[in-house]
Amino acid sequence: xxxxLELRNISKSFDNNPVLKELSFSLKKGYIGCLLGPSGCGKTxxxxxxxxFESPDSGEIVINKTVVSNREDGIPPEKRRIGMVFQDYAxxxxxxxxxxxxxxxxxxxxxxxxxxxxxxxxLVGLTDVSGHFPHELSGGQQQRVxxxxxxxxxxxxxxxxxxxxxLDITLRERLSLEVRDILKASGISAIMVTHNQLEAFxxxxxxxxMHDGKLVxxxxxxxxxxxxxxxxxxxxxxxxxLLSGKVTGDSQVKTSxxxxxxxxxxxxxxxxxxxxxxxxxxxxxxxxxxxKARIVEKNFRGxxxxxxxxxxxxxxxxxxxxxxxxxxxxxxxxxxxxxxDIILFEQQA
Amino acid sequence: MDSSICIKDLPFFSSGRFPILGRIRCYLDGWRLxxxxxxxxxxxxxxxxxxxxxxxEKEIWRHLADTLLIDLLTNTLILTAGVLSxxxxxxxxxxxxxxxxEFPGRKTFSWALLLPLAMPTYxxxxxxxxxxxxxxxxxxxxxxxxxxxxxxxxEVRSAGGIIIVMTLALYPYVYLLARSAFKTQGKRAMEAAxxxxxxxxxxxxxxxxxxxxxxxxxxxxxxxxxxxxDFGAVSIFNYDTFTTAIYKAWYGFFSLPAAAQMSALLVIxxxxxxxxxxxxxxxxxxxxxxxxxxEEERIELTGAIRWAAAFFxxxxxxxxxxxxxxxxxxxxxxxxxxxxxxxxxxxxGNSLFFACLAxxxxxxxxxxxxxxxxxxxxxxxxxxxxxxxxxYALPGTVLAVGVFVVISQAxxxxxxxxxxxxxxxxxxxxxxTVFIVxxxxxxxxxxxxxxxxxxxxxxxAPNLDEASISMGVTGISLLRRIHLPILRNGLFTAAVxxxxxxxxxxxxxxxxxxxxxxxxAVKIYELTSEGEWERAxxxxxxxxxxxxxxVIILTRKTEA
Numbered sequence: 001x002x003x004x005l006e007l008r009n010i011s012k013s014f015d016n017n018p019v020l021k022e023l024s025f026s027l028k029k030g031y032i033g034c035l036l037g038p039s040g041c042g043k044t045x046x047x048x049x050x051x052x053f054e055s056p057d058s059g060e061i062v063i064n065k066t067v068v069s070n071r072e073d074g075i076p077p078e079k080r081r082i083g084m085v086f087q088d089y090a091x092x093x094x095x096x097x098x099x100x101x102x103x104x105x106x107x108x109x110x111x112x113x114x115x116x117x118x119x120x121x122x123l124v125g126l127t128d129v130s131g132h133f134p135h136e137l138s139g140g141q142q143q144r145v146x147x148x149x150x151x152x153x154x155x156x157x158x159x160x161x162x163x164x165x166x167l168d169i170t171l172r173e174r175l176s177l178e179v180r181d182i183l184k185a186s187g188i189s190a191i192m193v194t195h196n197q198l199e200a201f202x203x204x205x206x207x208x209x210m211h212d213g214k215l216v217x218x219x220x221x222x223x224x225x226x227x228x229x230x231x232x233x234x235x236x237x238x239x240x241x242l243l244s245g246k247v248t249g250d251s252q253v254k255t256s257x258x259x260x261x262x263x264x265x266x267x268x269x270x271x272x273x274x275x276x277x278x279x280x281x282x283x284x285x286x287x288x289x290x291x292k293a294r295i296v297e298k299n300f301r302g303x304x305x306x307x308x309x310x311x312x313x314x315x316x317x318x319x320x321x322x323x324x325x326x327x328x329x330x331x332x333x334x335x336x337x338x339x340x341d342i343i344l345f346e347q348q349a
Numbered sequence: 350m351d352s353s354i355c356i357k358d359l360p361f362f363s364s365g366r367f368p369i370l371g372r373i374r375c376y377l378d379g380w381r382l383x384x385x386x387x388x389x390x391x392x393x394x395x396x397x398x399x400x401x402x403x404x405x406e407k408e409i410w411r412h413l414a415d416t417l418l419i420d421l422l423t424n425t426l427i428l429t430a431g432v433l434s435x436x437x438x439x440x441x442x443x444x445x446x447x448x449x450x451e452f453p454g455r456k457t458f459s460w461a462l463l464l465p466l467a468m469p470t471y472x473x474x475x476x477x478x479x480x481x482x483x484x485x486x487x488x489x490x491x492x493x494x495x496x497x498x499x500x501x502x503x504e505v506r507s508a509g510g511i512i513i514v515m516t517l518a519l520y521p522y523v524y525l526l527a528r529s530a531f532k533t534q535g536k537r538a539m540e541a542a543x544x545x546x547x548x549x550x551x552x553x554x555x556x557x558x559x560x561x562x563x564x565x566x567x568x569x570x571x572x573x574x575x576x577x578x579d580f581g582a583v584s585i586f587n588y589d590t591f592t593t594a595i596y597k598a599w600y601g602f603f604s605l606p607a608a609a610q611m612s613a614l615l616v617i618x619x620x621x622x623x624x625x626x627x628x629x630x631x632x633x634x635x636x637x638x639x640x641x642x643x644e645e646e647r648i649e650l651t652g653a654i655r656w657a658a659a660f661f662x663x664x665x666x667x668x669x670x671x672x673x674x675x676x677x678x679x680x681x682x683x684x685x686x687x688x689x690x691x692x693x694x695x696x697x698g699n700s701l702f703f704a705c706l707a708x709x710x711x712x713x714x715x716x717x718x719x720x721x722x723x724x725x726x727x728x729x730x731x732x733x734x735x736x737x738x739x740x741y742a743l744p745g746t747v748l749a750v751g752v753f754v755v756i757s758q759a760x761x762x763x764x765x766x767x768x769x770x771x772x773x774x775x776x777x778x779x780x781x782t783v784f785i786v787x788x789x790x791x792x793x794x795x796x797x798x799x800x801x802x803x804x805x806x807x808x809x810a811p812n813l814d815e816a817s818i819s820m821g822v823t824g825i826s827l828l829r830r831i832h833l834p835i836l837r838n839g840l841f842t843a844a845v846x847x848x849x850x851x852x853x854x855x856x857x858x859x860x861x862x863x864x865x866x867x868x869x870a871v872k873i874y875e876l877t878s879e880g881e882w883e884r885a886x887x888x889x890x891x892x893x894x895x896x897x898x899x900v901i902i903l904t905r906k907t908e909a
């Protein structure tokens with residue numbers, strides 16, 4: 001399949017402060033990519049560099065086989081055929097919904113413009129408020145106007161900067177699914193930026209975890225969760241704890257939960273000290289188990305309860321337990337590990 | 350000049366072997382240069398005034414110190430104390446009544462009480478004198494009722510008289526700010542107070558009023574600045590303050606240095622006020638809480654109290670605006686045939702010429718300065734902008750002296766240079782021209798133009814530029830389609846404010862105008878100093894009607 005966007009070793013500093021370090025990835029046509037990371041990791045700068053609002057210190061950006069940015073010169077943002085949805089939407093306050101959406105349509109007959117605008121209004125479900133001004137709309141409506149406005153010129157690539165962060169949680173979930181449907185329906189490739197992993201999981205086909213200006217893993221949501229390539233990713237994506245252990249065989253590692261047997265996601269030398277990622281669902285509550293752990297914290301989540309358990313070794317693990325197993329804090333409960341795929345990282349000296 | 354208006358990272362000029370030069374060139378783009386130039390333009394007259402202390406005019410200074418200085422200080426102190434207490438009482442009580450309570454006519458009073466803003470202080474002053482002086486209609490009427498020696502009538506030309514006049518003219522500043530504080534501070538705090546056992550009335554004194562303190566203080570500081578800067582009203586009342594003393598030193602003793610030194614004293618007082626004001630303003634940003642205002646649940650005044658409230662508001666409105674305005678119209682009608690004619694039109698033309706020229710120049714400068722601030726929103730720029738807009742706080746008499754000195758110096762420098770280069774002996778280039786008046790206006794009224802433009806500019810978030818650029822709309826087209834529509838109202842407000850301010854400006858015009866360039870305000874000064882109230886009414890009516898424009902804008906803004 002064709003590649004719509006490629007970044008090759010993009011670096012960027014502000015005042016000698018490196019913000020992007022050797023960023024490289026590529027996105028296939030029609031896919032939705034996401035840059036995920038905590039605030040300050042450089043993800044917004046990466047997005048703005050792709051858009052052309054920042055120029056990289058080194059490296060190349062290729063959009064649809066055209067080099068749009070390298071060290072010597074760059075194509076200005078207005079010529080890159082990108083659409084952008086801003087975090088605060090950046091709707092033009094003096095223009096109505098219709099006029100906002102039509103803003104990027106140039107050199108076109110009025111009839112053609114009207115047709116596109118009407119289609120987009122229909123697509124985002126805002127036909128009723130087409131004459132309203134941005135300040136008269138709710139947050140969710142404003143978001144949809146911003147999306148429609150960015151889609152109107154049929155961009156090669158849509159860029160979205162924390163597109164749902166100013167919405168409340170219920171709306172956020174619904175809208176992210178809606179937006180995904182809209183993008184998929186119109187076959188648009190997109191890159192979004194967020195710090196919220198659930199949003200990333202819901203929206204994106206492929207996710208890049210960024211840390212300290214570097215792209216640490218560029219992968220599917222499943223792989224980020226089940227095959228994290230580094231401790232940074234394991235820490236950031238999903239819940240879980242790292243237990244220290246020692247590799248005792250081809251598929252065996254000894255930890256304070258006992259010896260775990262299973263497939264290693266990454267090969268590890270025998271006898272090597274390692275850290276093992278234990279997800280909450282890896283710990284199964286079993287009253288018959290002789291292995292006991294004391295509850296130190298409990299977090300009711302409806303269908304499940306997330307217990308924080310203290311092991312005899314003084315290490316803590318999390319356990320996700322069906323919520324009818326209701327125990328008190330301080331109680332000891334029986335658990336057993338159930339780990340088929342063992343995610344472990346060699347201990348750094 | 351890098352004329353790009355959008356915010357983006359700075360291009361780095363490489364200057365070959367001199368990287369430092371490249372860096373300086375990179376830093377000093379057109380925007381920064383403009384801001385620096387303009388703030389220098391404002392700072393120079395001030396610097397000159399302070400430098401005048403280096404060459405004290407001992408003779409005059411001693412004379413002043415012996416006779417005048419103590420009087421000036423006590424006069425200023427009494428006047429400011431009186432006007433501050435007066436405006437506080439009137440402003441806060443009226444703001445509370447119209448902002449929080451409900452009584453007959455409240456909606457009308459709510460905006461009508463701002464009308465006195467349209468009346469220059471000196472106009473109200475001469476109308477008051479015309480009405481209540483010994484030969485005025487009120488005392489004449491009283492004398493008809495009883496023999497003159499049996500009637501006691503307070504002396505109008507006194508501290509009390511001028512305090513009342515200035516209170517009536519200036520209370521709207523306190524009223525406006527206090528009312529917006531009461532309206533915006535939100536219901537939450539009051540509800541919290543009520544949940545803790547306060548009644549609505551005690552809640553007001555314990556919560557609403559203390560919360561409004563920064564706003565009220567800001568209003569009072571505006572009043573204080575206006576009082577310190579006032580020249581027209583005090584000179585009509587023959588009440589000596591620093592501003593009249595500066596004028597007298599200039600015209601009476603013909604001593605520019607003495608005028609400058611007196612100005613420096615006044616400026617020190619004003620600066621103290623500015624510093625307090627800046628700190629107040631920082632506080633104002635943090636006090637707002639809760640969105641709902643108290644609009645919906647007003648305190649319904651009952652029985653006699655509601656009529657008392659309506660009566661109180663009517664008395665203020667009548668004395669501060671309606672009666673004086675009607676009196677002006679009556680006087681104007683009486684002398685219309687004699688006064689209206691070529692001479693009057695010429696003076697009106699002068700006023701309009703000054704006002705239009707200043708409006709265009711100041712609005713454009715304000716626009717450039719706002720763009721400079723948008724382009725470089727850093728500390729240096731904030732300082733430059735603050736200096737550039739400082740003139741608003743400075744009394745016109747002071748600025749007139751400062752600008753005059755600076756331009757005289759620049760003039761002799763220029764003339765000398767021209768003579769050295771071409772041998773041509775010019776007498777003066779700038780001196781005695783319109784340029785000096787306009788320069789002084791620019792220093793004085795920059796803030797009036799800058800503030801509305803800059804707050805409109807704040808609405809153009811950098812994102813809007815980027816959104817527009819990403820859709821292929823850049824350059825002039827971006828300015829036309831995004832910036833201009835958003836800035837339009839701000840520019841209009843700025844233009845109206847500057848226009849009206851210049852129209853009614855008195856001391857700068859009086860002291861720096863070229864020969865023959867009388868304006869309406871100057872005419873009023875000349876006529877009132879001869880006690881010709883009736884003849885002064887015609888130019889005054891023009892000023893009041895013009896002054897209504899910004900009041901209308903203001904009420905539309907606050908009611909919306």
